[in-house]
Amino acid sequence: MESMETFSDPALARQSLEAVIELAGQFKKEHGRIPVLMEVCGSHTMAFARSGIKTRLKEHVRLIAGPGCPVCVTDQKSIDAMIQLAQGPNRILCTFGDMMRVPGSRVSLMQAKTDGKDIRVVYSPLDSVKIAEENPEKEVIFLGIGFETTIPILTLAIREAERRELKNYSIWMTTKLVEPVMRALLDSGEVTLDGFILPGHVSVVLGKKSFEFLAEDYRTSGVITGFEPVQLLSGIYKMLRLLLENKPEVLNDYKYVVKDEGNLPAQELLKQYLQLHDEDWRGMSTIPHSGLVLKDEYAQFDAKKKFKISVGEPRKTKCRCGEIIRGLVTPEECVLFNKGCTPAHPIGPCMVSTEGTCAAHYQYMRGE
Amino acid sequence: MCLGVPAKVMKIEEQTALVDVMGSRMHVGIIFVPEVKEGDYVLLHAGQAMTVVDEKYARESIEEWRNVLNGKYGNLL
Numbered sequence: 001m002e003s004m005e006t007f008s009d010p011a012l013a014r015q016s017l018e019a020v021i022e023l024a025g026q027f028k029k030e031h032g033r034i035p036v037l038m039e040v041c042g043s044h045t046m047a048f049a050r051s052g053i054k055t056r057l058k059e060h061v062r063l064i065a066g067p068g069c070p071v072c073v074t075d076q077k078s079i080d081a082m083i084q085l086a087q088g089p090n091r092i093l094c095t096f097g098d099m100m101r102v103p104g105s106r107v108s109l110m111q112a113k114t115d116g117k118d119i120r121v122v123y124s125p126l127d128s129v130k131i132a133e134e135n136p137e138k139e140v141i142f143l144g145i146g147f148e149t150t151i152p153i154l155t156l157a158i159r160e161a162e163r164r165e166l167k168n169y170s171i172w173m174t175t176k177l178v179e180p181v182m183r184a185l186l187d188s189g190e191v192t193l194d195g196f197i198l199p200g201h202v203s204v205v206l207g208k209k210s211f212e213f214l215a216e217d218y219r220t221s222g223v224i225t226g227f228e229p230v231q232l233l234s235g236i237y238k239m240l241r242l243l244l245e246n247k248p249e250v251l252n253d254y255k256y257v258v259k260d261e262g263n264l265p266a267q268e269l270l271k272q273y274l275q276l277h278d279e280d281w282r283g284m285s286t287i288p289h290s291g292l293v294l295k296d297e298y299a300q301f302d303a304k305k306k307f308k309i310s311v312g313e314p315r316k317t318k319c320r321c322g323e324i325i326r327g328l329v330t331p332e333e334c335v336l337f338n339k340g341c342t343p344a345h346p347i348g349p350c351m352v353s354t355e356g357t358c359a360a361h362y363q364y365m366r367g368e
Numbered sequence: 369m370c371l372g373v374p375a376k377v378m379k380i381e382e383q384t385a386l387v388d389v390m391g392s393r394m395h396v397g398i399i400f401v402p403e404v405k406e407g408d409y410v411l412l413h414a415g416q417a418m419t420v421v422d423e424k425y426a427r428e429s430i431e432e433w434r435n436v437l438n439g440k441y442g443n444l445l
Contacts, residue, residue, distance in 0.1 A: 003426040004374060015437050124415030153414045204419045234433050256425030257411060263419065266400050
């Protein structure tokens, strides 16, 4: 698909970079400092690092990674509970690959698997439904971690389990919503932001309209942005234009993928099966209505209602993941980064996940 | 964990479709993209096609961006 390949064309990317640097210079002249933007998507964090854009723009635009990595924002007690869940008898735990090496207070899922627990990495939640059907004598539990891009697929798995009348299938819902955490960040005033690079994939489900609150309630701009180098730079450029024109607005710069209204079948499914819930976030305590759980009529598929899990207070470490996902510190400011904490021996989830800020810094920006 | 490369829809079969992802073929769900047609490109996430890529918009978007760059970063917004 030729037009999509153009988005990663090196010559066009270089030209785009120059345009962004010129505009950032204008901003600096007017404001006496460089602009500060936050990306609220872990895939953006990785794309900015991998493409070299973050490094190249270091002196011109400050890009802060926000709470966009699903595993990273999940609080440690929930992580411990999910690992504890694997210890029970006669059960198969299914998960996305990201969770396997996330350190628990005692062990990780990977260690639990090594100890003989039946833990399986699946590509899709629907694969776990199939596993439940093939293993009627066992309880099959899927660890449902994710933002709005993933949540519709969790509900699809529930719908499929319902259709197949499975009694041995459930999901441990630990879902997170983007708008409440963005509001919490802005309300806290902890970090000064000029605007947001908005999550292209979450927007596929929610649509542009779900981010209008930024301009309406906070007079803050955001640009829905794609993931290839030219798209990343175009998103930053348009964001800077909005800032220079002092025009709070939400733009969709990923129109060929994101519709203004989002994905309506996915939104319908969310409404049918799920209800709002107060979720605990790493380093941020509880944010009201910041997640979705199954409605009471689907309680039979709710692993949190089916299995009683109790875990103590999480083990304390010097990991600063909770501050990193709020944009308060960079990975290099954590005493563990690249010392006690590396991808081979991670202490916190930000170093494990393929969308984690520490993993991105370790892989692409170490020593800069 | 999020969406990846675009996949070309080769064959539609009720609620699934056979797609080609950079030479590999696989079946994916298409419940979220009722408008999908054979020959379309879709973006995948966890085994589901989440959106149909609008090629017209993609071409326009590149064109618009080239114009911005070549027009000495003229008026865009």
